[in-house]
Amino acid sequence: MKTVVLKFGGTSVGSIERIKKVCKIIYSYKSKKNNVVVISSAMSGVTNDLVKKSKLLSNNFNKAEYDALLATGEQTSCALIAGRLNHIGLKSRSWQSWQIPIITEGPHSSARINQVIVKELKKYLKDGGTPIITGFQGINNRFRLTTIGRSGSDATAIMLAKFIKADECIIYTDVDGVYTTDPRQHKKAKKIKKIFYDEMLEMASLGSKVMQPSSVQDAKLNNIDIKVKSSFISKPGTLITGSTKTFSNQIITGISSTKNDAKITIVGVKDKPGIAASIFKPLSKNLINVDMVVQNISLNGKETDMTFTIKSDDLKKTEKLIKQNKKISYKKLSFDKDVSKVSIIGVGMITTPGITYRMFQALALKKINILVISTSEIKISVLISAKHVKKAVSVLHKEFKLD
Amino acid sequence: MKTVVLKFGGTSVGSIERIKKVCKIIYSYKSKKNNVVVISSAMSGVTNDLVKKSKLLSNNFNKAEYDALLATGEQTSCALIAGRLNHIGLKSRSWQSWQIPIITEGPHSSARINQVIVKELKKYLKDGGTPIITGFQGINNRFRLTTIGRSGSDATAIMLAKFIKADECIIYTDVDGVYTTDPRQHKKAKKIKKIFYDEMLEMASLGSKVMQPSSVQDAKLNNIDIKVKSSFISKPGTLITGSTKTFSNQIITGISSTKNDAKITIVGVKDKPGIAASIFKPLSKNLINVDMVVQNISLNGKETDMTFTIKSDDLKKTEKLIKQNKKISYKKLSFDKDVSKVSIIGVGMITTPGITYRMFQALALKKINILVISTSEIKISVLISAKHVKKAVSVLHKEFKLD
Numbered sequence: 125m126k127t128v129v130l131k132f133g134g135t136s137v138g139s140i141e142r143i144k145k146v147c148k149i150i151y152s153y154k155s156k157k158n159n160v161v162v163i164s165s166a167m168s169g170v171t172n173d174l175v176k177k178s179k180l181l182s183n184n185f186n187k188a189e190y191d192a193l194l195a196t197g198e199q200t201s202c203a204l205i206a207g208r209l210n211h212i213g214l215k216s217r218s219w220q221s222w223q224i225p226i227i228t229e230g231p232h233s234s235a236r237i238n239q240v241i242v243k244e245l246k247k248y249l250k251d252g253g254t255p256i257i258t259g260f261q262g263i264n265n266r267f268r269l270t271t272i273g274r275s276g277s278d279a280t281a282i283m284l285a286k287f288i289k290a291d292e293c294i295i296y297t298d299v300d301g302v303y304t305t306d307p308r309q310h311k312k313a314k315k316i317k318k319i320f321y322d323e324m325l326e327m328a329s330l331g332s333k334v335m336q337p338s339s340v341q342d343a344k345l346n347n348i349d350i351k352v353k354s355s356f357i358s359k360p361g362t363l364i365t366g367s368t369k370t371f372s373n374q375i376i377t378g379i380s381s382t383k384n385d386a387k388i389t390i391v392g393v394k395d396k397p398g399i400a401a402s403i404f405k406p407l408s409k410n411l412i413n414v415d416m417v418v419q420n421i422s423l424n425g426k427e428t429d430m431t432f433t434i435k436s437d438d439l440k441k442t443e444k445l446i447k448q449n450k451k452i453s454y455k456k457l458s459f460d461k462d463v464s465k466v467s468i469i470g471v472g473m474i475t476t477p478g479i480t481y482r483m484f485q486a487l488a489l490k491k492i493n494i495l496v497i498s499t500s501e502i503k504i505s506v507l508i509s510a511k512h513v514k515k516a517v518s519v520l521h522k523e524f525k526l527d
Numbered sequence: 528m529k530t531v532v533l534k535f536g537g538t539s540v541g542s543i544e545r546i547k548k549v550c551k552i553i554y555s556y557k558s559k560k561n562n563v564v565v566i567s568s569a570m571s572g573v574t575n576d577l578v579k580k581s582k583l584l585s586n587n588f589n590k591a592e593y594d595a596l597l598a599t600g601e602q603t604s605c606a607l608i609a610g611r612l613n614h615i616g617l618k619s620r621s622w623q624s625w626q627i628p629i630i631t632e633g634p635h636s637s638a639r640i641n642q643v644i645v646k647e648l649k650k651y652l653k654d655g656g657t658p659i660i661t662g663f664q665g666i667n668n669r670f671r672l673t674t675i676g677r678s679g680s681d682a683t684a685i686m687l688a689k690f691i692k693a694d695e696c697i698i699y700t701d702v703d704g705v706y707t708t709d710p711r712q713h714k715k716a717k718k719i720k721k722i723f724y725d726e727m728l729e730m731a732s733l734g735s736k737v738m739q740p741s742s743v744q745d746a747k748l749n750n751i752d753i754k755v756k757s758s759f760i761s762k763p764g765t766l767i768t769g770s771t772k773t774f775s776n777q778i779i780t781g782i783s784s785t786k787n788d789a790k791i792t793i794v795g796v797k798d799k800p801g802i803a804a805s806i807f808k809p810l811s812k813n814l815i816n817v818d819m820v821v822q823n824i825s826l827n828g829k830e831t832d833m834t835f836t837i838k839s840d841d842l843k844k845t846e847k848l849i850k851q852n853k854k855i856s857y858k859k860l861s862f863d864k865d866v867s868k869v870s871i872i873g874v875g876m877i878t879t880p881g882i883t884y885r886m887f888q889a890l891a892l893k894k895i896n897i898l899v900i901s902t903s904e905i906k907i908s909v910l911i912s913a914k915h916v917k918k919a920v921s922v923l924h925k926e927f928k929l930d
Binding site: 144184195217 | 577588592623
């Protein structure tokens with residue numbers, strides 16, 4: 125008998141009608157003699173509403189209470205699903221994280237699942253029951269409710285799959301899989317049948333909203349194959365895996381692009397050991413995420429130019445922090461608000477030379493100027509003017525035969 | 528140092544602004560050096576919305592899941608209150624029933640609180656914390672969430688007061704106390720300063736919505752004095768107590784009236800042992816609540832008339848059940864849909880003769896016909912035509928010097 129973990133996201137359980145549909149999906153797995161373990165998110169909109177309420181009561185809402193507050197969202201959806209499953213003839217019950225328990229460590233609102241005690245769950249599965257488990261939350265060693273960050277229900281599903289030794293982990297969401305690039309922006313985007321963890325990690329980090337990077341990382345670390353499917357339409361989804369068995373010879377798996385990036389260049393910084401740390405320490409302290417960093421070669425051995433990118437929203441704060449920073453001296457600051465990062469991703473590039481050249485050449489032929497370049501083993505990112513993003517993704521999609 | 532239990536009902540925490548107001552009330556108790564234990568209901572409307580969702584998914588929603596579903600309402604309001612209290616500088620945290628724990632017995636949706644383990648709570652109070660506890664719920668011996676019936680937050684407050692040995696238990700609600708009769712209907716209604724448990728029990732059973740009978744019963748059994756106050760306006764409320772020390776010589780404490788009653792008379796029933804049981808058994812099985820019952824003296828020793836009252840909503844079902852009942856034979860059924868029960872309540876009537884006469888006389892002078900009479904030691908109820916209710920309450924309010 126196979127054990128299947130099914131995870132449903134917020135839009136998948138976003139209304140009474142959606143919950144009925146989800147229960148039909150669960151029923152179909154159960155009727156195929158599977159052990160079925162369900163993880164659910166809160167109904168879409170519910171978590172945002174709770175966050176809004178907390179903000180109206182405090183601009184610095186107590187973190188532990190914030191977690192206790194948000195946890196109610198999944199508790200509601202799980203009880204509704206279990207109630208409906210009983211109605212259509214399945215033995216089912218909701219399990220809150222303290223009832224299992226799912227034990228987390230780390231700070232409130234960004235805890236991580238440490239352990240899942242599956243003894244009772246296994247007994248319940250053996251008795252033919254279908255457990256509906258609250259995603260996104262757990263308890264810490266002081267018996268307080270914790271949450272594991274937005275989209276944390278994916279992490280719950282992956283950890284449940286690990287601890288219960290599931291055969292399959294299926295993430296049901298509102299898209300039907302992972303695409304070569306954003307299908308809402310590019311008509312030629314195609315669904316990817318299989319993708320490696322590392323590729324998916326890069327895709328997720330670079331703006332693909334299908335899965336959070338940390339969840340993909342969890343899956344990779346625990347070697348759990350994940351299927352991403354739509355709960356709205358019945359279609360094969362995307363398999364995220366580490367197994368290389370049946371992969372094609374595709375070099376590039378997908379193309380990502382970001383929005384709302386900004387570029388800062390500090391011109392004529394005094395070049396001395398530790399200068400980068402001096403620049404970035406106050407930004408890090410203020411939770412400003414620095415993405416691409418380029419330091420030009422110091423020609424005269426005394427001064428250098430430091431270029432880096434951040435989210436546009438952080439631009440004003442960053443400017444202020446640099447101007448206040450007494451540990452650095454420089455000639456001037458220059459800014460560019462309208463830039464975007466376009467990345468090509470694929471494990472195939474490790475063994476295929478010339479990918480960088482092909483990428484740059486394709487962009488050059490379309491007269492797209494590259495501002496910054498950053499590479500990893502399976503990814504090449506370029507920073508370009510935001511107005512060229514659509515054209516850049518199209519030409520690269522074609523260049524690497526994803527059309 | 529005094530320990531005070533404060534309970535806030537759904538309308539008292541019904542909005543963000545109301546929660547801020549409630550937190551000010553809590554703060555004022557805490558600043559007077561009290562230990563403060565708070566019990567909260569769900570924000571008004573929330574529980575009804577959850578019930579509605581459950582009904583849309585099943586006309587017979589699984590009882591355990593129903594409890595898990597409804598329990599989220601108080602979990603939300605308690606987290607919001609605790610978050611706000613921290614914001615205004617009070618050390619506070621929410622406690623869900625499983626965290627304390629509050630242990631219940633009995634079936635889902637109508638469980639009763641059996642025990643509250645107050646060890647951790649006491650430690651927290653000693654450390655200066657203000658615990659915000661979810662009303663209306665507990666866990667059973669299988670670690671499932673249970674609820675203790677609508678308005679069950681009052682019961683939670685009373686049991687907490689009992690187990691933590693509180694000096695005071697204050698129920699904050701949307702009315703500012705218990706009145707001699709319904710103040711929305713009768714302008715001369717006056718707020719009662721002190722009322723005995725037994726009187727309050729009768730008032731509650733007879734339609735006063737301030738407190739549920741079972742909660743008053745809990746207070747009586749555990750000898751917990753309760754104050755009912757408004758969270759909307761700062762006014763002295765009503766004390767519900769068993770202590771006779773400072774009571775006045777008031778004979779009648781309050782007057783209640785019901786709505787939507789119906790009277791049924793089964794004319795010419797064959798009078799034999801067990802006939803009443805034969806009539807009422809099928810009604811009881813169908814959860815139809817029979818209130819007043821009168822059986823006329825059987826003149827010929829063979830036949831009798833049986834009159835009883837039920838809620839108007841149950842009339843059709845009751846008629847059907849009587850007609851289907853093969854264990855009884857009778858001449859005819861007669862119905863009266865437009866009747867109401869008016870009751871006078873007061874422990875003073877135990878020691879004061881002539882109350883019944885005064886009541887009947889006062890009604891007779893206003894030409895109000897009495898259809899059925901029923902009495903207990905501290906209550907006299909009469910069934911009258913619904914159109915006379917307002918007049919009857921007025922004349923009795925005056926007769927017994929409540930004006």
